[in-house]
Amino acid sequence: MAVNKKIYYIAGAALLILLLMKGNKALAAVTKNQKIRDCDPFGCGNFGASRGSRKHQGIDLVVSPGQDIFSPITGKVTRIAYPYASDLSYKGLEIVNEQYRVKIFYINPTVAIPSVVTAGQKIAEAQNIAAKYGSTMTNHVHFEVRNALNQVIDPTNLF
Template sequence: MDVQKKNNYIAPVLWGITITGLAILLTMTKKAFAAIVPNQKIRGCDAHGCGSFGASRGGRTHNGVDVVVTPGQNIVSPISGTITRFPYPYKGDFNYKGIEIKNSEYTVMIFYMNTTVLANTKVTAGQTIGKAQNIAAKYGNGMTPHVHIEVRDSKGNLINPTNMFV
């Protein structure tokens, strides 16, 4: 094979690898979720712990992120999907509620909110789905008011959603 023919073969292969690498990078940094409140901010650390994904919770780790809210504030759906259920975050305490939204890519659970939608309802990203509850009422003034968001992929694997919000 002469040098010219060899270069004509290698360049497209390398270009294809570069394009593939770029596509993978873009997929990994894809912003998949709508912000659930305006000027969304992840809860920092307070007297009751930290709101970041993976933060220590004594003998376990935090499986989601806590988004700072004002009690009574509207919460919007981070994804388009179907409301599948209304889980409770605390066994035996039905004062605090949650919502589960599913689509073909993600399952999102949001806790500490009163819902305004019905089960089996289809929602779109950005649609109001409820109002934030006052979680500080349960834990005291040292707790920053927030809602908890937990995300799993279509296979049920836990995902860190920190950088996935628009």
Template sequence: MKKSTWYIIGTTTLLFLIMGTKKAFAKITANQNLRTCDLHGCGSFGASRGNRKHNGIDIITVPGEKIMSPISGTVTRYPYPYGNDLSYTGIEIVNSEYKIKMFYLKPIAPIGSTVFAGKIIGVSQNIAAKYSTAMTNHVHLEVYKKQGTNWILIDPTNLF
């Protein structure tokens, strides 16, 4: 091969190693283990929920565990996973590229505040108190990517 071909291959490989291995999101827990399946279902994106699909991923937590923001952005609201049970809360964070919703955590970052990836935004709640110990404690995470003026739900599994 020509010297210029080797230069192109080497440069491309170097760029991939530098840029291609950077993940888009910070971990939300130190261990970042995904909930597999238990008696209440599976925690993977797209898992069956009867007549619908699971819109996010579930990351295993211990009640009271510190939860970090996966992205830098603005806290826009505190959504509730259950309209009839306001004891379980969540947080929504938005930036120019992503919107994330996390449930089963008690937020400590105020609405309107700027948060940074990897910094504490809340503590996990005890979801097993609602569903029994047959459900693994976890924080639920949904990710939406901006496309034009719309937010499109995406699989966040490989963003960490």
């Protein structure tokens, strides 16, 4: 009888730990599928992938043009960003809170500065980045995260 009771306590503790770990993710999903872009002729979508003389400072999440994009954090929209100085048709957002500064590019924002957004709230729709580079580029949104010290961090395992 005492052995069965111990097994139940151990199983219960293990379940509680799993539930706490699952619910303790730092970021909410940016897209429904949350798939990192594989390699295509224009590069790879993983954090740290080569970009010529530099490294990719975010991850690229596969999307379809027009797909809903969600805020990964609760925070304030601090700016509309433009990844290409020569082409202002492509946009991004920066959202900031006490822990993180996140940027999402290749989107049509549906929120404005200085909106306060909540994690999981729709904030944009995905743009068609393949229209700029050609059909061999996988459509994606670029997502990067910095900590409170403004250091780039790998968001891959924060979801």
